[in-house]
Amino acid sequence: MFKKVLIAEDHESASISVQKTLTDLNIFHDNRNYVFYCDDALSRIQKAISEGEPYELLITDLSFDEDSPQVVKSGSELIKAARNIQPDLKVLVFSIENRVSVAAGLMSELDIDAFVPKARNDAKDLKAAIEKMAADRKYLSPNLKKTFSPEPAFTFTDYDKTIISMLANGKPQKDIPFYLQRNSIKPSSLSSVEKRFNTIKTILDISSNEQLIAYCKDRKII
Amino acid sequence: MFKKVLIAEDHESASISVQKTLTDLNIFHDNRNYVFYCDDALSRIQKAISEGEPYELLITDLSFDEDSPQVVKSGSELIKAARNIQPDLKVLVFSIENRVSVAAGLMSELDIDAFVPKARNDAKDLKAAIEKMAADRKYLSPNLKKTFSPEPAFTFTDYDKTIISMLANGKPQKDIPFYLQRNSIKPSSLSSVEKRFNTIKTILDISSNEQLIAYCKDRKII
DNA sequence: TTTCCTTTTACGGAAACCCGTAAGCTATTC
DNA sequence: GAATAGCTTACGGGTTTCCGTAAAAGGAAA
Numbered sequence: 048m049f050k051k052v053l054i055a056e057d058h059e060s061a062s063i064s065v066q067k068t069l070t071d072l073n074i075f076h077d078n079r080n081y082v083f084y085c086d087d088a089l090s091r092i093q094k095a096i097s098e099g100e101p102y103e104l105l106i107t108d109l110s111f112d113e114d115s116p117q118v119v120k121s122g123s124e125l126i127k128a129a130r131n132i133q134p135d136l137k138v139l140v141f142s143i144e145n146r147v148s149v150a151a152g153l154m155s156e157l158d159i160d161a162f163v164p165k166a167r168n169d170a171k172d173l174k175a176a177i178e179k180m181a182a183d184r185k186y187l188s189p190n191l192k193k194t195f196s197p198e199p200a201f202t203f204t205d206y207d208k209t210i211i212s213m214l215a216n217g218k219p220q221k222d223i224p225f226y227l228q229r230n231s232i233k234p235s236s237l238s239s240v241e242k243r244f245n246t247i248k249t250i251l252d253i254s255s256n257e258q259l260i261a262y263c264k265d266r267k268i269i
Numbered sequence: 270m271f272k273k274v275l276i277a278e279d280h281e282s283a284s285i286s287v288q289k290t291l292t293d294l295n296i297f298h299d300n301r302n303y304v305f306y307c308d309d310a311l312s313r314i315q316k317a318i319s320e321g322e323p324y325e326l327l328i329t330d331l332s333f334d335e336d337s338p339q340v341v342k343s344g345s346e347l348i349k350a351a352r353n354i355q356p357d358l359k360v361l362v363f364s365i366e367n368r369v370s371v372a373a374g375l376m377s378e379l380d381i382d383a384f385v386p387k388a389r390n391d392a393k394d395l396k397a398a399i400e401k402m403a404a405d406r407k408y409l410s411p412n413l414k415k416t417f418s419p420e421p422a423f424t425f426t427d428y429d430k431t432i433i434s435m436l437a438n439g440k441p442q443k444d445i446p447f448y449l450q451r452n453s454i455k456p457s458s459l460s461s462v463e464k465r466f467n468t469i470k471t472i473l474d475i476s477s478n479e480q481l482i483a484y485c486k487d488r489k490i491i
Numbered sequence: 492t493t494t495c496c497t498t499t500t501a502c503g504g505a506a507a508c509c510c511g512t513a514a515g516c517t518a519t520t521c
Numbered sequence: 522g523a524a525t526a527g528c529t530t531a532c533g534g535g536t537t538t539c540c541g542t543a544a545a546a547g548g549a550a551a
Contacts, residue, residue: 057388057389058387058388058389058391059389059390059391059392059393060282060283060286060287060290060387060391060392061282061283063289063392064281064282064283064285064286067285067289083389112388112389114389143365165280165282165283166279166280166334167279167280167281167305167334167336169280169281169282170282170285171281173282214477214479214480215479215480215483216480216483217475217476217477217479217480218477219477219507219508220507220508221506221507233529234528234529235530236529236530236531237530237531238529238530238531238532239528239529239530241508241509241510242510242529244509245509245510253439254439255436255439255440255441256478256479256508257436257439257478257482258436258437258438260482260483260486261437261438261482261491264482264483264487265486269483441537441538442537442538443536443537443538456498456499456500457499457500458499458500459500459501460500460501460502461499461500463538463539463540464499464540466539467539467540478538
């Protein structure tokens with residue numbers, strides 16, 4: 048079982064629960080092993096390494112309230128930075144995010160070891176995850192939502208997100224080409240933009256740009 | 270100080286933290302005084318009344334994951350139902366919602382006694398709230414966000430939400446009059462709908478319908 | 492009923508969007 | 522270099538939206 052664990056979680060109440068879970072698992076845990084900011088988490092990890100007693104596990108949230116300026120602003124940035132200075136650090140993500148697509152994405156892209164959503168049985172879920180990780184296994188929570196009903200096989204490209212965001216920001220479609228050229232983004236003609244919107248809407252069975260914005264906002268795509 | 274408190278919270282970890290807070294405040298709290306579903310909360314309250322030992326305080330979340338069919342589906346419904354059978358019950362809302370406008374709305378409309386957002390210092394915040402309530406005072410957390418930057422003095426009417434939702438669902442603007450007439454909603458001409466959209470967008474300094482949808486989705490208006 | 496005011500509806504032209512077709516461009520292959 | 526395929530752009534006309542103006546309908550008071 049783990050001996051040295053760091054908790055990065057900005058919600059005090061959530062942090063307390065995680066600490067209690069560690070206690071229940073007989074993992075020694077003192078007051079200095081939890082932080083409320085990503086920057087603090089990173090410096091703790093760095094310090095632990097230089098003291099020759101590196102952390103074995105990082106439990107982190109994904110989104111952190113930005114009430115004071117931070118270098119590292121999100122859980123995923125923290126994970127990247129931490130892995131950069133300590134590649135063997137195990138990582139458990141504990142977040143309100145409950146879409147299996149997001150969790151699986153973190154598994155494959157950031158190679159996290161476990162994902163537990165803050166949901167009905169999250170405390171038990173946490174324990175199961177930690178035990179699994181202690182046995183060197185990955186853990187993807189069974190409490191994750193199968194995202195939206197029939198998940199359409201479509202992933203938005205950066206280009207898509209760019210032009211959709213422009214629409215959502217009130218830019219008229221006909222002006223989008225100008226801004227694309229300005230930033231030298233490849234297909235920049237109005238015709239291309241129109242075609243792309245049309246393709247997206249056809250695939251997703253969406254009939255208007257307004258509905259597309261609603262769709263993207265609901266799924267936090269933009 | 271309170272002696273009998275009920276916790277309605279679907280997140281196990283959050284519930285654990287609230288329980289710990291009550292313990293820290295020397296409020297006697299046993300295993301049977303927390304529930305994960307609103308329906309259970311209501312029946313507990315009812316039972317406590319009939320046993321002659323009613324609860325003094327209800328601590329509840331606002332949104333509950335609907336993983337099983339429930340009669341009472343949200344915190345606000347629970348509060349209404351609870352107050353219906355026990356008008357003197359004190360209520361503290363503990364939610365991820367952090368907009369002061371929402372909290373103030375609950376204060377005035379449901380006459381809740383305290384609102385604490387799940388945020389950085391929520392555990393300390395909870396303690397402060399409970400102590401304040403024990404002294405028969407109301408408590409509006411200082412950690413609430415002043416909502417969006419300059420809060421525009423504009424509130425969406427039901428009519429507004431109806432027509433905006435139609436747009437967001439992909440209905441073309443020109444077809445909206447038909448559906449309004451069908452449900453006998455008052456101004457139903459295309460001209461009226463156009464004018465209303467124009468008024469809303471002018472007031473909010475929004476230039477397109479797409480941006481309006483984004484605005485409403487961001488603020489959870491629709 | 493008449494008058495006045497507000498709300499709702501009708502209308503029309505300009506602008507924007509939608510969508511199909513065709514032309515142009517680029518890169519790979521022969 | 523020529524040919525082909527795939528991507529990008531240009532163009533055009535039908536539809537929808539935008540927005541101003543004016544007519545019609547409702548409501549309250551005289």
